[in-house]
Amino acid sequence: MKIQKTLFSDKEIAVGKIVPIVKKKIVFKSYSQAQDFLLPKSLHEFVEPGHIARLISEIIDEMNIDHIIETYQGGGTSAFNPRMLLKDWILGFVNKIYSCRMLAKELRENLTFIWISGNQKPDFRTLNNFRLRLRDDIKSVFKQIVQYGIQEGIIEGKDVFIDHTKRSANANRHKVVWKKQVGNQSRKIDEELDKLFDHIDKINADEEKVFGNKDLPEQERKGFDKEKIKKIVEKINKELKDKKISREQAREEKKKLNRAIELLDRRVVYEQKKEILNNRNSYSKTDNDAVAMLMKDKLTVRPAYNEGIAVEKGFVLNYEVSNKVSDSVNFVPLMEGTISNLDRLPENANADAAYGNEENWSFLQKHGIKNFLKYGLYRKEKSKKWKAEKLRFDDFIYDKEKDEFICKNNERLSLVDKFEEITRTGYVRAINKYQAPEGVCINCPFRALCTKSRARTIELSWKGELLKQQARANLESEKGKELRKRRGNEIESVFGDGKLNKNKDRYLLRGLSKVNIEAGLYYISHNVRKIQIFLSQKAQTPN
Numbered sequence: 001m002k003i004q005k006t007l008f009s010d011k012e013i014a015v016g017k018i019v020p021i022v023k024k025k026i027v028f029k030s031y032s033q034a035q036d037f038l039l040p041k042s043l044h045e046f047v048e049p050g051h052i053a054r055l056i057s058e059i060i061d062e063m064n065i066d067h068i069i070e071t072y073q074g075g076g077t078s079a080f081n082p083r084m085l086l087k088d089w090i091l092g093f094v095n096k097i098y099s100c101r102m103l104a105k106e107l108r109e110n111l112t113f114i115w116i117s118g119n120q121k122p123d124f125r126t127l128n129n130f131r132l133r134l135r136d137d138i139k140s141v142f143k144q145i146v147q148y149g150i151q152e153g154i155i156e157g158k159d160v161f162i163d164h165t166k167r168s169a170n171a172n173r174h175k176v177v178w179k180k181q182v183g184n185q186s187r188k189i190d191e192e193l194d195k196l197f198d199h200i201d202k203i204n205a206d207e208e209k210v211f212g213n214k215d216l217p218e219q220e221r222k223g224f225d226k227e228k229i230k231k232i233v234e235k236i237n238k239e240l241k242d243k244k245i246s247r248e249q250a251r252e253e254k255k256k257l258n259r260a261i262e263l264l265d266r267r268v269v270y271e272q273k274k275e276i277l278n279n280r281n282s283y284s285k286t287d288n289d290a291v292a293m294l295m296k297d298k299l300t301v302r303p304a305y306n307e308g309i310a311v312e313k314g315f316v317l318n319y320e321v322s323n324k325v326s327d328s329v330n331f332v333p334l335m336e337g338t339i340s341n342l343d344r345l346p347e348n349a350n351a352d353a354a355y356g357n358e359e360n361w362s363f364l365q366k367h368g369i370k371n372f373l374k375y376g377l378y379r380k381e382k383s384k385k386w387k388a389e390k391l392r393f394d395d396f397i398y399d400k401e402k403d404e405f406i407c408k409n410n411e412r413l414s415l416v417d418k419f420e421e422i423t424r425t426g427y428v429r430a431i432n433k434y435q436a437p438e439g440v441c442i443n444c445p446f447r448a449l450c451t452k453s454r455a456r457t458i459e460l461s462w463k464g465e466l467l468k469q470q471a472r473a474n475l476e477s478e479k480g481k482e483l484r485k486r487r488g489n490e491i492e493s494v495f496g497d498g499k500l501n502k503n504k505d506r507y508l509l510r511g512l513s514k515v516n517i518e519a520g521l522y523y524i525s526h527n528v529r530k531i532q533i534f535l536s537q538k539a540q541t542p543n
Contacts, residue, residue, distance in 0.1 A: 046111040085130040093525035100128040138520035146341045155315045157342040161491040162351040164308040164327040168506035169290035171303035176292045179281045186270045196260045289512040291323045310338040311491045316523045327354040350483040358464035359427040391450045434458045
């Protein structure tokens with residue numbers, strides 16, 4: 001061991017033998033972008049077995065797409081194969097590519113897309129035109145995917161879960177036309193036009209020649225046109241030339257006539273807005289089919305569509321996109337499509353309180369599907385505090401023989417009227433009205449909890465009450481509890497996956513028919529992913 005003094009002191013320290021560090025030789029793999037192959041590689045080698053692109057190709061190759069082929073007219077230059085284009089779009093949606101331009105880029109650069117397209121490179125216009133061609137056929141393609149899931153044993157079509165979500169439209173949230181606003185503006189225009197036409201009637205000395213025999217102003221509001229105003233302007237100019245009126249009077253009269261022309265033009269615009277609105281409360285200027293809806297955060301209102309799905313085991317059995325805000329009115333079309341896609345009736349239907357009403361319960365009863373639809377007061381009925389707040393329907397005793405209700409004060413409510421209610425969808429509810437004798441409720445000790453009127457009334461649909469009792473019993477059963485536990489994972493996860501993982505929180509296309517195509521392609525890709533997961537798990541499971 002060597003002894004060495006330190007630099008700035010007389011202390012000595014022991015220094016060991018220094019071993020030199022030997023650097024190892026670095027070896028890199030051979031790299032050359034100009035590498036030639038003895039034989040050209042097949043595109044199949046770039047897509048590994050079990051890749052989802054192979055599954056998509058297999059499913060579409062076996063699919064019947066005659067309904068799509070029939071949309072081609074023939075003649076002219078050769079067209080791209082519709083099977084290839086359909087595969088491109090589904091693979092694109094699987095990979096979160098929803099734009100035709102981005103899809104065209106992937107078909108040029110991505111080996112998986114190059115493989116599935118057979119190295120063909122349709123441009124974005126061709127891809128977009130094919131997507132629009134699916135307008136009437138996307139549901140048929142979707143149904144065949146559902147049938148594939150049934151054949152593979154992925155779904156049974158037994159327990160169906162229903163729900164809707166509001167998905168934003170591709171529209172400016174600040175450019176919304178409201179029905180109430182259109183009505184108010186139209187009324188103000190009509191009122192001002194009435195006054196102007198009344199004034200025109202007074203200044204028109206030769207009414208029969210200009211207006212015919214129409215009564216002003218009401219009839220002229222529709223029949224009045226700019227040519228008639230021009231004749232009146234000519235008349236005013238002639239009177240000014242003949243010095244029958246002053247220049248100031250002529251200027252004032254022309255000002256009112258020009259205002260009438262402006263209002264007539266505005267009135268045409270508002271009539272067009274009424275036509276677009278139809279029975280809706282609003283629409284977007286940038287997407288006329290979209291409706292202003294309250295979003296999931298319960299704060300934001302923006303143009304959107306109401307998207308509903310029917311699900312089993314995370315597999316989407318049917319989808320419907322509507323511009324009707326209410327979830328309940330979209331239930332029947334969604335279930336009808338589910339039955340059609342399954343080619344059989346499901347056993348049970350489960351949904352939250354937004355769907356529980358007589359019309360939807362009647363639909364399930366008619367088709368023999370067990371009813372697990374909640375209703376609005378299902379949770380509140382379990383609260384003792386809620387029950388104690390006032391006397392409700394269940395607090396009255398029904399006398400079936402006399403068709404009367406007996407209240408807590410032993411007074412009888414007799415049947416006084418029968419009538420029908422027609423819902424927005426055309427469903428007819430038969431309503432019975434029961435009422436206590438006039439004045440008996442005034443001195444009743446239970447009046448504060450029962451009614452504020454002079455006589456308590458009860459209006460109900462007996463069919464609706466019977467179906468409600470069935471729903472309550474089903475929900476409280478063991479099967480009902482099982483379905484309630486499963487519902488969140490079964491259906492909410494599908495919406496969550498789309499909005500959070502797949503960047504599908506809004507539509508890219510505009511118009512209800514195009515939005516339905518976009519939703520169809522997305523849910524086809526969703527089901528294909530579910531099929532791949534199932535098949536890979538099945539392959540890993542030992543026999």
